[in-house]
Amino acid sequence: RKEVEQDPGPFNVPEGATVAFNCTYSNSASQSFFWYRQDCRKEPKLLMSVYSSGNEDGRFTAQLNRASQYISLLIRDSKLSDSATYLCVAILSGTYKYIFGTGTRLKVLA
Amino acid sequence: DAGVIQSPRHEVTEMGQEVTLRCKPISGHNSLFWYRQTMMRGLELLIYFNNNVPIDDSGMPEDRFSAKMPNASFSTLKIQPSEPRDSAVYFCASSLWSGLFRLAADGSQYFGPGTRLTVL
Numbered sequence: 184r185k186e187v188e189q190d191p192g193p194f195n196v197p198e199g200a201t202v203a204f205n206c207t208y209s210n211s212a213s214q215s216f217f218w219y220r221q222d223c224r225k226e227p228k229l230l231m232s233v234y235s236s237g238n239e240d241g242r243f244t245a246q247l248n249r250a251s252q253y254i255s256l257l258i259r260d261s262k263l264s265d266s267a268t269y270l271c272v273a274i275l276s277g278t279y280k281y282i283f284g285t286g287t288r289l290k291v292l293a
Numbered sequence: 294d295a296g297v298i299q300s301p302r303h304e305v306t307e308m309g310q311e312v313t314l315r316c317k318p319i320s321g322h323n324s325l326f327w328y329r330q331t332m333m334r335g336l337e338l339l340i341y342f343n344n345n346v347p348i349d350d351s352g353m354p355e356d357r358f359s360a361k362m363p364n365a366s367f368s369t370l371k372i373q374p375s376e377p378r379d380s381a382v383y384f385c386a387s388s389l390w391s392g393l394f395r396l397a398a399d400g401s402q403y404f405g406p407g408t409r410l411t412v413l
Contacts, residue, residue: 215396226384226404227336270336272402277394279324279343281386281402285335 184209187273189284197292200261204287206271207253213273213282216254218245221268221286230256230269261291295319297405299385305411311373314408317366318387326402327360327370328384336384342368343390375412382407 189206196202208216216233231238233245233254244257254273258265271284298317306312318325326341340350342362350360357376362368372379386404389397 215400217401226407228404229401232401274396274400279341279348279388279390279394280338281326281388283336283338 185284186210186275186282187271187284189269189271189287191285191287193288193290195290195292196261198261198263200291201257201259202261202289203255203257204269204271204289205253205255206284206287207251208271208273208282209252210273210275211249211252212276213252214276215274216245216247217272217281218243218254218256219270219272219283221270223267227270227283258289261289263291263293265289266291297385297387297403299383299405299408301408302406303409303411305413306375307413308376309374310412311371312375312379312410312412314370314383314385314410316368316370316385316405318368318385319403320366322387322389322403323365324388324390325362325368326386326388327368328386329381330384330407331381339370372410375410377412380410380412382409 218230219227220230221227237246242259246255268286268288270286300315324343327339330336339352340360345362360370384407386402388402391397
């Protein structure tokens with residue numbers, strides 16, 4: 184079983200739609216979580232950190248469920264520019280290691 | 294800040310040649326990571342350093358790969374000899390930790406633009 188798992192997609196959604204991605208992690212000792220965005224042929228870039236209480240940044244909402252060991256990303260009012268691959272990241276407690284999921288591909292259609 | 298700097302951005306070489314990739318982390322960051330990304334295998338962690346010391350190199354594919362971090366502002370990843378299956382995008386990333394396994398307030402990882410390596 185992979186340490187961080189994501190549905191690879193692609194998720195094809197119309198502009199203006201709301202879309203949600205989930206990511207599960209296997210190690211309950213994981214301490215910190217992030218969502219990254221990667222555009223085609225570019226480097227991954229931080230989208231947002233994920234806090235225990237949940238957090239929002241504009242159209243983006245991230246949530247953490249430690250009991251079920253998953254994190255989620257909700258995108259409201261999708262834009263064409265949101266088309267990218269979204270990578271879920273967990274840091275293992277007691278390490279400096281960032282564990283990346285394989286990513287979920289999103290395509291927002293006009 | 295200039296961000297993480299990598300060079301070269303593109304490298305085309307022939308099988309058997311030595312390849313050296315370079316990375317300058319964000320000033321003040323104390324951890325540095327080398328990743329490789331391919332369509333088939335996704336993003337793979339090769340090795341990471343904390344305070345210039347290699348901590349985990351279990352992701353290095355084989356002895357042909359080596360990495361060094363002689364000081365806080367420079368790291369290299371060397372492949373010798375290179376093979377066609379090494380073709381990939383190699384990313385360097387850096388982050389800040391405030392103590393032993395304690396993430397700094399902004400402990401997110403910042404990536405360089407990558408080096409696209411093609412081995413013919």
